[in-house]
Amino acid sequence: MAEATAPPNLASPTTAAPDWWIRPGLDVVEGRLQIAGRDAEHLAREHGTPLYVYDLERFRENARRFQAALATTGIPYRLRFAMKANPDPKVLAAFRALGAPGSPESVGIDACSPGEVTRALECGFLPDEISYTGTNVSNRDLDVILAADGLRLNLDAISQIERVGRRAPGRTIGIRVNPAAGAGYHAGLEYSGERPTKFGIYEDRLDEAADAAARHGLTIDTVHFHAGSGWLEQGLPAFERALEAAARMTRRLMDRGCPIREVNVGGGLGAPGRGSEIPVDLEAYAAVLARHLGPLGVTVACEPGDHLGRDAGLLLAEVVTVEDRGGARFVGLDAGWNVNCGYFIYGFLQEIVPCHDPLADRTWTVGVAGHINEGHDLFAEDYPFPPVAEGDIVAILGTGSYSEAMSSTHCLRPIPPAIHLARRD
Numbered sequence: 014m015a016e017a018t019a020p021p022n023l024a025s026p027t028t029a030a031p032d033w034w035i036r037p038g039l040d041v042v043e044g045r046l047q048i049a050g051r052d053a054e055h056l057a058r059e060h061g062t063p064l065y066v067y068d069l070e071r072f073r074e075n076a077r078r079f080q081a082a083l084a085t086t087g088i089p090y091r092l093r094f095a096m097k098a099n100p101d102p103k104v105l106a107a108f109r110a111l112g113a114p115g116s117p118e119s120v121g122i123d124a125c126s127p128g129e130v131t132r133a134l135e136c137g138f139l140p141d142e143i144s145y146t147g148t149n150v151s152n153r154d155l156d157v158i159l160a161a162d163g164l165r166l167n168l169d170a171i172s173q174i175e176r177v178g179r180r181a182p183g184r185t186i187g188i189r190v191n192p193a194a195g196a197g198y199h200a201g202l203e204y205s206g207e208r209p210t211k212f213g214i215y216e217d218r219l220d221e222a223a224d225a226a227a228r229h230g231l232t233i234d235t236v237h238f239h240a241g242s243g244w245l246e247q248g249l250p251a252f253e254r255a256l257e258a259a260a261r262m263t264r265r266l267m268d269r270g271c272p273i274r275e276v277n278v279g280g281g282l283g284a285p286g287r288g289s290e291i292p293v294d295l296e297a298y299a300a301v302l303a304r305h306l307g308p309l310g311v312t313v314a315c316e317p318g319d320h321l322g323r324d325a326g327l328l329l330a331e332v333v334t335v336e337d338r339g340g341a342r343f344v345g346l347d348a349g350w351n352v353n354c355g356y357f358i359y360g361f362l363q364e365i366v367p368c369h370d371p372l373a374d375r376t377w378t379v380g381v382a383g384h385i386n387e388g389h390d391l392f393a394e395d396y397p398f399p400p401v402a403e404g405d406i407v408a409i410l411g412t413g414s415y416s417e418a419m420s421s422t423h424c425l426r427p428i429p430p431a432i433h434l435a436r437r438d
């Protein structure tokens with residue numbers, strides 16, 4: 014392996030390696046990165062790069078922790094996994110195994126497309142464990158959705174209520190409301206707020222929505238909202254404002270005689286990508302839920318994706334270039350944004366570690382770049398990094414959700430293989 018040296022202008026003050034990400038199942042053993050009890054670099058050498066690697070136990074741990082927090086509310090709860098984050102059948106099987114249908118330990122599914130409904134049914138989820146919240150639902154979508162008798166369907170537009178009413182009069186439905194307040198990793202990830210968004214029914218048209226449902230004999234038993242994605246500790250007050258509005262709308266529907274039995278508060282809780290990011294305290298989140306939903310006597314349903322999946326996976330890639338350009342140093346990988354789009358699309362920060370020495374001091378400042386011919390194909394910028402050389406294997410952490418799920422064959426780069434590991438000591 015070539016000796017890597019930094020010219021003085023690119024050396025940064027030595028920074029201790031971040032180790033905030035170490036947890037059971039993702040660790041440093043004898044100075045090397047291990048995931049689920051396996052040496053990460055050995056996995057890369059054996060299976061090739063890029064390579065998605067998942068620690069299946071981590072999905073389960075995250076779900077159990079979430080449920081434990083919900084249990085502190087003292088109100089009935091349901092946890093559903095937002096399948097869009099990672100629809101792999103092995104991941105879904107890990108959640109399925111957590112509890113028998115209907116038990117408090119069980120995890121259901123949040124689906125948002127006919128394909129996800131079909132996948133959930135194939136993976137053994139019962140229709141009433143599946144909650145569908147789509148947007149711009151077509152008749153073709155409804156062919157699949159309505160065929161799953163008992164599936165919980167949340168509609169997000171008055172025209173959709175009319176459409177379902179014509180197709181399935183007498184059915185029970187939920188409605189997605191827009192609380193006109195949002196929470197997100199940044200403003201672009203707020204799904205509701207001052208500016209009108211494409212989601213949900215606003216409070217000023219709530220009666221119209223309820224009238225449309227009544228005209229078709231549809232019973233509204235669920236109120237749904239999703240405030241936005243990726244929000245961390247500081248986002249909780251913003252989430253609470255959205256919840257408050259949704260609770261007010263729920264009360265209005267109840268006052269009209271709608272037998273609301275569930276308020277689905279969506280997902281959106283982020284997971285830290287760097288040590289400086291603090292996740293929401295789940296007990297504080299649960300206390301907020303209890304404060305606003307306890308008095309309504311409803312079941313609270315949560316449908317996180319990122320929070321349950323992000324830290325359960327990583328992407329292994331090989332360093333193929335180390336080059337200084339224009340006074341900046343670039344570390345180039347054999348993977349591109351098409352297989353890990355978190356930073357490229359959403360701006361989510363992520364941690365990258367060399368597998369042979371994850372805790373090496375960080376004496377360089379680099380941009381970590383991918384192999385797609387686009388200038389923004391970057392995984393990190395101005396990033397303190399330890400010296401690496403061509404041929405080294407690095408792990409991009411936090412790719413358990415929305416990486417493989419959103420991967421594409423852009424530039425005819427193939428989608429990497431994935432391995433799903435049962436944890437061993």
Ligand SMILES: Cc1ncc(COP(=O)(O)O)c(C=O)c1O
Nearest residue numbers: 095239242280281282317318319
């Ligand atoms: C309706 C709905 N529920 C749940 C989620 C899952 O979000 P997250 O993975 O951020 O928890 C989304 C994401 O867009 C969503 O739109």
